[in-house]
Amino acid sequence: GQQVMQIPQYQHVQEGEDFTTYCNSSTTLSNIQWYKQRPGGHPVFLIQLVKSGEVKKQKRLTFQFGEAKKNSSLHITATQTTDVGTYFCAGKGGSYIPTFGRGTSLIVHP
Amino acid sequence: KAGVTQTPRYLIKTRGQQVTLSCSPISGHRSVSWYQQTPGQGLQFLFEYFSETQRNKGNFPGRFSGRQFSNSRSEMNVSTLELGDSALYLCASSSLTSGGTDTQYFGPGTRLTVL
DSSP states (O other): OOOEEEEOSEEEEETTOOEEEEEEESSOOSEEEEEEEOTTSOOEEEEEEOSTTOEEEETTEEEEEOTTSSEEEEEESSOOGGGOEEEEEEEEOTTOOEEEOOOEEEEEEO | OOOOEEEOSEEEEOTTOOEEEEEEOOTTOOEEEEEEEETTTEEEEEEEEETTEEEEEOSOOTTEEEEEOTTSOEEEEEOSOOGGGOEEEEEEEEOOOTTSOOOEEEOOOEEEEEO
16 A cells, blocks of 8 residues: 655754655655644644645745655754644545655754 | 534543544534554544545554534544554544645544553
8 A cells, every 4th residue: 555654753953953854655646745743732734735846835844746746855944943843744645545654753952 | 713623632441442532623624534643653544524424444444433424523433442542533624725725624632542
């Protein structure tokens, strides 16, 4: 079945440094979504990417969808302590069932 | 609009028992999905209901079932509980936007502990 690998599992950064998490799917995706989950909280939708090579920005966050629609990345510029949390990608393939990556936990040191 | 609500928030059961979890979606949302979240397996899709019909189903045993009512509220049931069913069960409601994005709004979850 469809698998979505997400790396790294954890990332420690100093406040102000950049952060990137990557997702790779075993199959071509129809779309990919990104979520953020704060410690003790629930996932919150960030964005959906649909088109091959798509790039979307939300303030300091940049999301990319690969040309082959099998990989995606989330880049945060100049991290802040408010960015702390676990970032998940969720890919949908032909089955329309979302497959979540295991998430990347971002720890920001002030 | 009020967010997605789930009840109960915490539940402790023993092996062999059954449990029913409830989810009320955001008003106007007709799609409700259920997920299981564990440290070992991460977020896993259980099933999705739309207009009272199960539209998609994940790879879980038949002990996991669900239903959706005419008011879009949904319940999921787990029978013959096992220790491995201990998890955070998340419900998410969604509504397709005109741009084609099916944004999922998650509830706070029900923390189930099986002893």
